[in-house]
Amino acid sequence: MSIASAADKYLFLFLLFLLILPETKGQIVKTERLEIPIIEAESGSEPRSKAIGLAENGLMVYRRIRGQLEDQLEMIKLDTTLKEDWKGYIVVPKDLSIAHIQYSDNIIYFLFKHQTLVGGDFQIVAVRAGNGKTTIYTVKNLIPFNPTDFVITPSAALVGGYFNYRPLVLYYNFTDQASKILPGFLNELGELNQLKAYPDGSLDVIVCAKNLEKKKSLWIRNYNSQGNLIKTTVLEPGQNKHLVFGRSVTLENGDQVVAGVYGRFADYSRGIFVAGVNPVGEYAIRYYNFGDLRNFFSYMKIRKQKRIRNRIERRRDHGRKVKFNYRFLIHDIIPYHDQYIMTGEAFYPHYTYASNSAYGRSRGFYPSSTLYSAQPNYRGDLIFDGYQYTHAVVVGFDKNGKIQWDNSFEINDVKTPQLEQFVKVKPEKDRIVMMYLFDNDLRSKIIRNSEVLEGKTKESAGPKTRASKIDDGADRNEELDFWYGNYFFAYGVQKVKQKSGPPLRIFYVNKITYK
Secondary structure, eight states: OOHHHHHHHHHHHHHHHHHTOSOBOOOEEEEEEEEEEOOOOTTSOOOOOEEEEOGGGOEEEEEEEOOSSOEEEEEEEEOTTSOEEEEEEEEEOTTEEEEEEEEETTEEEEEEEESSSSSOOEEEEEEETTTOOEEEEEEOOOSOOEEEEEEEOSSEEEEEEEETTEEEEEEEETTTTEEEEOTTOSSSOOEEEEEEEOTTSOEEEEEEEEOTTSOEEEEEEEEOTTSOEEEEEEEOOOTTOEEEEEEEEEOTTSOEEEEEEEESSSSOBOEEEEEEEOTTSOEEEEEEEGGGSSSTTTTSOHHHHHHHHHHHHHHHHTTOOOOOOBEEEEEEEEEETTEEEEEEEEEEEEEEEGGGOSSOGGGTOOOOOOSTTOOOOOBTTEEEEEEEEEEEEEEEEOTTSOEEEEEEEEOOSOEESSOOOOOEEEEOSSOEEEEEEETTEEEEEEEETTEEEEEEEEEEOSOSSSOEEOOOGGGOOOEEEEOSTTOEEEEEEEEEOOSSSSOEEEEEEEEEEEO
């Protein structure tokens, strides 16, 4: 071998090494940071702090402080530079717990439910972000159900949930302070896929249930601002298909776009469907097998991608169907330029022996989910150990339901006891930012449709100026979410080193952008 050819070989290997690096130093910028020392109570535990974004009005950090006779909800209102605007407290009865929190029109709404009563009335505490003034509403409820969804409109609050495995939506009007169950519910078993409100107060509710042929279909109900049923559309699946899960968005002209996942079996997804529904309820559905998507498997290593692509081509050459079965979590449909974006995450239930489980019975954990029968079963000596995520998928399609592009993002090491959205997808003018937070690390990817502008990057969520030791997963309470403009916020618990003395446990909030 000549010296020149040897040099060429090493240059080729070096360039190949750069191309296959799994993570690179990205351009995540932490512009502001707040740290609050955690003081443990006599019981050895401390109140868990959480945060909610208030768009351009800042952030709210809140926590429950236990008392002997009654508890208090501490609220700290921050501006967009994470400086304190005001601090206040709300008295919380012992038998109430926070079920959900929403922000709308400069007001933070806390939904409280009873911890001891089966059913019972709900309580909504409305807090004005500007000055902390509160208004308390008691929501009469005669049906015992656990609230899984909470939505605010300009005139009402909607609480979704299940009674005897049947979905329902409770409507509460702020003006006359009266509540009712929305018409069209409590008749059949089903799964509440979506409860979506629009600026005029109208509502879209999607329920997945089996039709007379025992195939999963979607019941789409449209309500006006007073909770009156306007229209019901039933999306029936094609032959040998189930519509496993769906989300929708209503357009200005009254048309509706519905997207989700379909499958050969009721609990597994084989691909994506997109449907266009006109104002009179006529619809057409397009189906896309996962194998038809260009980048669905691009989260895998190159060698594995190639094997799967070869397998797909061989099956097609022999006239056989391509079959991939995934469990898939679908998120909201996002308008983007003249298109729409659907995002979702693939996962599977993970099982282990009781002695090895991070979420085992010895710790009192039992899986909980209402998403298209994702609830796993115990398997003999094996027990459910959490949902393992594999990757996120982003799909762009036009108003006629034709897919224009797709992309994916690998999710590493994420295993959680309950299903939730991890990857946040933020469309910007000429790019789309994908980011998630896990184990105090921020991971991101930047795309433009099918093109990858910035490969997967990783950045610590710790302090900039000192080394930090991150607490283990059992002590983690972290979250990443949109804030305003091109900003995200992340919060969690960390253990940081001090110049002198033992390490200090803190609750932190980071203001984040991507350059």
